[in-house]
Amino acid sequence: MKISDILKDNEVTLSFEVFPPKTDALFDSVEKAAGDIAALKPHFMSVTYGAGGNTASNTAELAERLQKQHDVTVLAHLTCVAASRDDVKKMVQTYRAKGxxxxMALRGDIPKDGRKSEDYVHAIDLIRDIRAIDDSFCIGGACYPEGHVECERQSEDIRHLKDKVDAGCSFLTTQMFFDNNVLYNFLYRIREAGIEVPVLPGIMPITNRKQVSRSVALSGATIPQRFRTMVDRFGDDPRQMQQAGIIYAAEQIVDLIANGVNHIHVYSMNKPEIAAGILDSFSAILGR
Ligand SMILES: Cc1cc2nc3c(=O)[nH]c(=O)nc-3n(C[C@H](O)[C@H](O)[C@H](O)COP(=O)(O)OP(=O)(O)OC[C@H]3O[C@@H](n4cnc5c(N)ncnc54)[C@H](O)[C@@H]3O)c2cc1C
Structure with a gap:
């Protein structure tokens, strides 16, 4: 099913993100975790893609299995930062062949080994190419409520985002954020700029202290005092931190839905217990 069709009624939806293994040896355990998340019956699941293309075959394989064996609509990510036109064409055809x-069309973070594509600079180039190769895909793009780290002015970032959407994005998913007001301000600004597609807030449940120094710091997301206090208080106890992190994310979600932001995307990080905890926290709102 196309995600644009899933989102069109503006009823509350929930999607989960998983990442493929970097090595084939880990495939079975990742598939098991992703399958357990699929069993929670999200509206769709996304499968990420290594920026340098190093997970290409595992992304495609996991995406296909989730869709065929677990009966869940899948959004397969694709990055272009280190890809050639030929690589992209092959991946698009692979995705098509796998149903x-x-x-999700992304530039990708610049790989540490410095490899760079000769054919692509920005995600918009990838979107145009996917459209040219096979116009039947529903394409999503990434957006940054606090601005992308490489862009000095948010107004410029939003101008690029508008071009990206006009090139053929049917929806956008945001980077993580921990203060909903950041998202509300961003939505106001992009709607003013004429961006009308659905925006899925990306919610990251922070369930261990290390995530704060790793992914949160890398994303450049502002850390509110309330969040900092939670990590200070519970960060040394894994069970307490997991529970507190799920509650924090659930509170963000309930506030978003109460304010009319209905399509929730959760960075579930291959953790079925976290995905289940989030789902439980607003199952009645989801109509379950
Ligand atoms: C929801 C989500 C999912 C993600 N999934 C993955 C994944 O699976 N794999 C992965 O490797 N990474 C992933 N990322 C990370 C993403 O690849 C990085 O954030 C990357 O740095 C930017 O990708 P983008 O597609 O947003 O790039 P772009 O849209 O190209 O934007 C990148 C920067 O370039 C600027 N820009 C855009 N167009 C122009 C232009 N025409 N002229 C000048 N500047 C321009 C933008 O303002 C921005 O600063 C994801 C991010 C998000 C938010």
Missing amino acids: IENI
Whole structure:
């Protein structure tokens, strides 16, 4: 199913993100975790893609299995930062052959080994190419409520985002954020700029202290005092931190839905227990 169809009624939806293994040896355990998340019946699941293309075959394989064996709509990610036109064409054809209908088109973070594509600079180039190769995909793009780290002015970032959407994005998913007001301000600004597609807030449940120094710091997301206090208080006890992190994310979600932001995307990080905890926290709102 196309994600644009899932989102069109503006009823509350929930999607989960998983990442493929970097090595084939880990495939079975990742598939098991992703399958357990699929069993929670999200509206769709996304499968990430290594920026340098190093997970290409595992992304495609996991996406296909989730869709065929677990009966869940899948959004397969694709990055272009280190890809050639030929690589992209092959991946798009692979996704098509595997029955994938949705692609998250991303530039990708610059790989540490400095490899760079000669054919692509920005995600918009990838979107145009996917459209040219096969116009039947539903395409999503990334957006940054606090601005992308490489962009000095948010107004410029939003101008690029508008071009990206106009090139053929049917929806956008945000980077993580921990203060909903950041998202509300961003939505106001992009709607003013004429961006009308659905925006899925990306919610990251922070369930261990290390995530704060790793992914949160890398994302450049502002850390509110309330969040800092939670990590200070519970960060040394894994069970307490997991519970507190799920509650924090659930509170963000309930506030978003109360304010009319209905399509929730959760960075579930291959952790079925976290995905289940989040789902439980607003199952009645989801109509379950
Ligand atoms: C929801 C989500 C999912 C993600 N999934 C993955 C994944 O699976 N794999 C992965 O490796 N990474 C992933 N990322 C990270 C992403 O690849 C990085 O954030 C990357 O640095 C930017 O990708 P983008 O697609 O947003 O790039 P772009 O849209 O190209 O934007 C990148 C920067 O370039 C600027 N820009 C855009 N167009 C122009 C232009 N025409 N001229 C000048 N400047 C321009 C933008 O303002 C921005 O600063 C994800 C991010 C998000 C938010």
